Amino acid sequence: MDGGKRTHAPHRREPTRAEAREELPSWGRTLLALALLGLLAGLAWAVLSLPRPAPGLADAVGARLAESGVSHPVTAVLLNFRGYDTLLELVVLLLALIGTWSVRRARRCAGNVPGPVLRQLPGLLAPLMVLIAGYLLWAGAHAPGGAFQAGSLLGGVGILLCLSGHSMPDWAQRWPLRLVALLGVAVFALSGVGVAALPSGGLLDWPPAAAKTLILGIELAAMLSIGVILAALFAGGRP
C-alpha cells in the first residue's frame, strides 16, 4: 500500500449497518445544533461587550521598535519581543515532523508519473519560487514577509518537485535532511543561549546593535527548516 504504486480510485460502497448505526440520530443533531446556537449567542454577546477603542499593544510595540533591529512591527514581535514563542513554534513544527516519521514511511516521490504540464513546471517555476522566497525573507525586516512566508514557498518547491517525480538523492535523505530540519530550532536556541552568556546579556536578549544580523541569521535558518519540514510533511513519513 505504501509502495510506489499509485492507488486506484476508491470505489464507493454503501455504509455498513454498523456505520449507519453510529451516526447521530436526527433529533440528537437538532439538539446539538440548538445547544451550539446558544453557545454562539453567548460568545457573540461576549464579543459585543468588549471595550472600544481596543486596549492593545500597538503603542507599546511602536515605542520600542527602534531597539528591535527591524522596522516591521510584526517581525519585531515575532523575532524579538516575543521570540520565545517563535522558538517554541519552530519546535512544534519539528515535533510534527518527528511524529509523522515515527508513524509511517513516506511514499516514494520517484513513483509519481507526471503529465505533460507537470513535466515542464518545475523547470520554469522552481527557480522563480526560490528567488521570491529569498526576497520575502529579506523583505520581512521592513514589510510583511519573513521566515515563515519564505519557508512556505520553499516547501511548495519541494512539493512541486515531489509531484513531478523528482526525489532527493538517498545520501541526502539521511543525516543531512535531519540536520536541515532541526537547523531553525538549533540556530535560534544556540543564539538565545549564547547571548545569555554575554556579560550584560540575558536569554534571547539581542543587543540592539547586533539584533538585525542575529534576526536575519535566525530567519535564514528557520526558512530552510520550514521549507524542508513542510515538504517532508507532504511526503508523509520517514524516508
Next chain:
Amino acid sequence: MRLALGGLDWTLAVVFVPLGGALLCFLLPRRTAVLGLITAWLTAMATLGLTLDVLAKGAQRTALGGWEAPLGILWLADGLSVSLMAMTASVGVAVSVYAAAYFRDEHTERAFFWPLWLLLWTALNALFLSADLFNLYVTLELLGFAAASLTALSGSTAALAGAIRYLMVSVLGSLSYLLGVALIYHACGTVDIALVAACIGDAPRPAVQAAVGAMVAGLLLKTALFPFHFWLPPAHASAPAPVSAVLSALVVKASFYLLLRLWFDVLGGGGRGLAELLGALGAAAVIWGSVLAWRQEHLKQLIAYSTVAQVGYFFMAFPLSMAGHAGAWSGALYLALAHGLAKAAMFMSAGNLMRFGRQDRIAELDRVAYRLPLTLAAFTLAGVSIMGLPPSGGFIGKWLMLQAAFQQGRVDLAAVMLFGGVLAAAYVFKVVGSAFTPGEHEHRGLAVPAAMEWSALLLAGAAILLGLTLPLLWPLLHVGTAPAAALPLATAPGVTS
C-alpha cells in the same frame, strides 16, 4: 530584568537541556539511548539546582529577551511550578532508565521514542515556567503533539486509534483555551498572567465569563475530568508502558496545574458556582472511575481508569478552597505529586508483567508474585499510595483534604473521598490477589530486565516516602504564594514548628 549568567542559570537549563538533547537524539539515531539517558540525568540535575535555588532565594522571575510584560514573555519559577518540575524530573529519570531497557530490541521505536520523550519533557518544563497565557497555549500544543505521537509508537490499531482521538481532543482543548486567551487579550490588552489578574476585575463581565469558560472547558477536556474523560483509557492503555507512565503521571498534571494557576493567580479565587460544579464533577469522576477500574479485565485499562478516578480527587479541592481555606488545595497538590510517582510506578509494573507474560489479563496473572517479586512489590506500594494509606504521599494529600472537608462541614465530599479509598482498595487488591493465585493456563515467563523492575520499585518507594518528607516539602510548595493562602504549619501532620 536582565538575567546575568554568573554561575549557572537553572531556569534556562531546565528548558534548553532537554531541547538540545532531543535535537541530538534526532540527529544521531544510532546513539539515541545513550544521549537520551545523559540528557535525562542532566535535566534532573538542573531541576534539582532550580529547586534549591527557589527554596533559598524565593520565586524567580525572568523577562525573556529583557522585555518586561506586557511587551515580552515572563518566566516565573515559584513553589507550585518547581514542585511539579521536581516530580517531572523524578518520574522522568525513572522512565528514562526503564525505557532504555524496554526499547532495547526495537530499533525504530527506540530511535523515535527518545526525541519525542525529551521534547515532551521540554514542553512540560516550559509549561511549568511560563507566566504568559499565549505562550502557555504553545506549550500545551507542544505537549499534546508529543504525547499523541508517543501513544502511537507501537503501531497497533488500538494505539493508533487512541492516539488520533487523543490528538483531536488535545487540539480541541487547546483551541478552546486559545479562544479564551483571545477574548482576554482584547479585553485587557495583555496576556501576562499578573497583568491580566490586575485588569480582570474591571473588564466587561460577559467577555470575562466567556473567556474563563472557554479556557476552563479546554483545560478540563485535557485533564480528562468526568465527563470529558472518554479519550483517556484508550490512549493510556494502548501506549507502550513507559509512555503510559508519562501520560498518566505527568501530562494530565500539566493542564491541572494550568487550571490552578488560572484559578488562583488570574481569577484570585473563582466563583462559587464554578467551584461547586468542578467539585461535583470530581466526585462523579471518583465514583465512576473507581467502579469502572474495578470492572476491567485488563491491567492497563484498570490503571487508566484509576487515573480518571484520581483526577476527580484533585477537583474536589475547588469547592473546599473557598473562604480562604488553603489546606484543601495543598492537599490536592500533594495528592497530585504522589499520584505522579505512584501511577508511573504502576504502569511500569504493568509493563513488566506484560513483558513477562506477553499479556495483561488480570485473571491470568499466574502466581507472578512469586516469580516477579520486585514488580509486585512496586505495584503494591504504588497501590498503597493510591488507596491513601499511611505513611504514603497519597495519605497526606487525602488527610489534608478530608480535614478541610470536615472543617467546612462538607460531609458529602468527605464521604465520596472515603468511599473512593475503599473502591481503590478493591481494584488494587483485585490485581494483587490474582498475582498470588495460579491462572487458568501455565505461563512460561520471559525475562524482565532488572532496570525495568528496579525503576518501578524505586518510584513506588518514593511515593511512599513522599509522605515522610512533608516537613521538607511544605515550605517549597508555598514559595511565592500570597500569605493569605498559607496554611498554619501547626495543623499539618507531622510538622513541628
Next chain:
Amino acid sequence: MQALFWALVGMALVVIGLYALIVHRHLLRKVLALNIMSSGVFLVFIGLARRPAQDGAALAPDPVPQAMVLTGIVVAVAATGLALALIVRLRSESGRSTLDDPADD
C-alpha cells in the same frame, strides 16, 4: 463595526466546526472541522485587533495578535500533518477511517 463583523464570523466558524467535529464520523472530516475551528479562532483574534472608538476613526493595526495568529497557523499546520499521518497509518493497518466507539474497547 467591521472589526466586530469579522469576530462574529469567526465565532460562527468555531461553532460550525464544533458541530461538524462532533457529528461526522469520518476522520478526515474531523480534521477539516478542527481546521475550520482554528480559522474561526484566528479570525476572532485578528478581527478584534485595534477596534476604533465609537466615532470610527481608524487606528494602526495591533501587531501582537498578528504575530500570535502566525504562530497559531503554523501550529495548526503541524497538527494537521501529524493527524493525517496517523489517519493514513490507521487506514492501512485496519482499513477503517473512523474511530471505534470507546465503550467497545
